[in-house]
Amino acid sequence: MAAGSQHKSTAQSPYPKSKVPLYDGMNKIPGGLMLIPLILGSIVGTFAPGFLALGNFTTALFQASALPLIGVLIFATGMQITLRTSGPVLATSAVILLCKSIIPATIVVLLGQMVGIEGILGVSILALLVAVDNSNGGIWLAFTGRYGRERDRGAYIASAVNDGPFFSLLFLGVAGLAEIPFTLLLAAVIPLLLGVVVGNLDAKWTEVMRPVPNIVIPFFAFALGTGINLGNVLTGGLSGLVVGLVATLFTGVLGYFGYRWLLRRGKESGIGIASATTAGNAIATPAIIGAADPTFAPFVEIATAQVASAVLVSAVLAPLLAAYVLKRQGGMRDAPDGAVDPAGEVKDITPHSDVIGTTENDTRFGATKPGTGPRPIDDNPRL
Numbered sequence: 001m002a003a004g005s006q007h008k009s010t011a012q013s014p015y016p017k018s019k020v021p022l023y024d025g026m027n028k029i030p031g032g033l034m035l036i037p038l039i040l041g042s043i044v045g046t047f048a049p050g051f052l053a054l055g056n057f058t059t060a061l062f063q064a065s066a067l068p069l070i071g072v073l074i075f076a077t078g079m080q081i082t083l084r085t086s087g088p089v090l091a092t093s094a095v096i097l098l099c100k101s102i103i104p105a106t107i108v109v110l111l112g113q114m115v116g117i118e119g120i121l122g123v124s125i126l127a128l129l130v131a132v133d134n135s136n137g138g139i140w141l142a143f144t145g146r147y148g149r150e151r152d153r154g155a156y157i158a159s160a161v162n163d164g165p166f167f168s169l170l171f172l173g174v175a176g177l178a179e180i181p182f183t184l185l186l187a188a189v190i191p192l193l194l195g196v197v198v199g200n201l202d203a204k205w206t207e208v209m210r211p212v213p214n215i216v217i218p219f220f221a222f223a224l225g226t227g228i229n230l231g232n233v234l235t236g237g238l239s240g241l242v243v244g245l246v247a248t249l250f251t252g253v254l255g256y257f258g259y260r261w262l263l264r265r266g267k268e269s270g271i272g273i274a275s276a277t278t279a280g281n282a283i284a285t286p287a288i289i290g291a292a293d294p295t296f297a298p299f300v301e302i303a304t305a306q307v308a309s310a311v312l313v314s315a316v317l318a319p320l321l322a323a324y325v326l327k328r329q330g331g332m333r334d335a336p337d338g339a340v341d342p343a344g345e346v347k348d349i350t351p352h353s354d355v356i357g358t359t360e361n362d363t364r365f366g367a368t369k370p371g372t373g374p375r376p377i378d379d380n381p382r383l
Contacts, residue, residue, distance in 0.1 A: 026218075035312060037218040038283060041225020052226055062222060069220035070164070070284055071191050076212035077160050078195020079205070089154030092263060096135070096158035099258035100275045101167055104132035104251050109175035117177055117296065122239050125177065126296050127303035130285045131247040131310040133167045135159045136277035143274040143319045147326055152271055163279055164188065165288040178293040188288075217280065224284050224304070240309025244278065248314045252276035252321060270325030277314040283307050 018024070026036050041062070044051060052063040112125035119125045137159030144152040166188045173180030199206045255272030259265045265272075283304060290300035326332045 033214065033217050033221075033280070035221070035280070035308060037221040038225040038308060041222035042230055043225075044222075045226035046230045049226075061219065063226050064223065066220045066223040066284060066287070069216040069223075070281065070288075073213055073216050073220070073281065074164050075191040075195040075198075076209045077163055078192040079199030079209050081157055081160050081196045081199065083200055088151035089157065092151045092155040093157040093161075095258040095262050096155050096255065096272070096275050097162060098262075099254040099272065100135050100158065100251050101133045101162045103254055104247075105129060105167060105171045108132060109171050109177060112177050113175060117299070121242075123243055123306065124296075124299040124303050126286055126289060126299045127240075127243055127306040127310075128247075129168050129171065130282050130289075130303065130307050131243050131278050131314075132251055133171065134162045134164075134279045134282050134285075135275050136279045136311070136315060137163065139277045139315055139319055140274055143322060144271065147274075147323065147332065148271050149268075158275070159279070161192075163281055164192070165285045166192070168285050168289060169292065172289065172293075178289065178295065180292055184292050220284065221280070224287065227287065227301070227304075240306035241313055243306045244310035244313025245317070247278060247310055248276045248317045248321070250276075252318060256325065265331075267329040267331035268326070270322050270329060270331055273322035273325055274319050276318040276321075278307065278310045280311050283311060 026033050044062075052059055108125060108129045111128070112119070115125075117125045119128060135158065137156050140159055141153065141156055144155075169178075169180050169184065169188055172178035199209075252273040252275075255275045256269050257272075259272035260269035263269075263272075286296070286300045286303040286307060290297045323332070
């Protein structure tokens with residue numbers, strides 16, 4: 001079966017064989033499409049800053065492109081949010097937003113009001129907030145494509161909503177920890193809202209824009225990396241690992257109990273732990289907040305390094321922990337052909353399925369066609 005699946009995947013691939021599999025190599029590392037260009041950018045910014053000062057297209061693309069490309073990404077993400085969404089999907093999305101964004105962010109800003117924006121133990125409130133108020137939609141789709149149900153895969157909507165700097169800006173502004181003008185909050189969400197409108201009006205354009213994340217992420221990651229000094233990365237590296245560990249365990253527990261108590265998923269509640277990730281795009285958020293409120297500018301560089309570490313830690317730990325809990329509680333579902341492993345490596349999928357679906361049998365938002373997909377774990381499976 002494995003050999004046949006590999007042959008099928010190769011036969012269906014629209015891409016020629018790579019002489020050097022750079023793209024596949026990056027994707028073998030959790031969050032690699034963001035992390036590797038970020039590291040390369042930081043190397044260039046630290047040791048060869050003159051290259052970035054050449055001007056013209058070189059400077060525009062490799063140093064000054066981050067914010068425009070992030071705007072394009074947010075617009076494309078909004079296009080994937082449709083109004084044709086079932087009640088169970090909306091309920092699951094709401095619980096994930098509550099447990100992965102709203103509750104953790106509220107606790108962090110309350111902590112900030114007690115200890116100040118400097119934070120605790122060398123970790124600023126900026127780094128803590130950015131690490132806990134968003135989630136990695138790619139990891140979520142990869143995990144739920146193998147172990148989840150249709151409502152779980154459809155809850156990718158939550159990652160589309162909490163992706164980007166909006167939640168961080170909103171909570172800092174509401175808590176009074178930052179002077180965030182309302183117009184800036186509005187400006188942060190307008191690309192997402194316009195994407196939702198356009199995506200619901202023109203499905204063809206949505207399909208055209210589907211590859212955008214894989215196109216723009218490496219470029220804006222490199223541009224962000226040029227502003228990171230490797231000396232500060234070494235200083236914040238260990239604390240970044242701690243941030244990733246704490247964020248994963250804390251939000252993972254919330255996700256688990258959200259599934260168990262609010263969604264009443266029983267032995268499938270471990271799926272909620274897979275939401276306990278930090279999105280690769282979050283690496284850009286400290287710089288955006290620092291530009292919005294200069295009070296946070298001194299924390300931006302180290303916070304960016306800490307968030308980058310948290311992205312990697314959570315991308316590895318969250319799906320492994322979720323799979324362990326599912327197996328212990330008897331909620332593990334059989335994987336269909338072309339599924340993904342717990343670490344997020346997608347196998348035998350269509351070229352753009354990492355954005356919305358996760359297997360070749362998935363339709364929009366990962367809905368499985370009748371007669372296909374994983375074997376149910378009981379006689380009366382829920383959606």
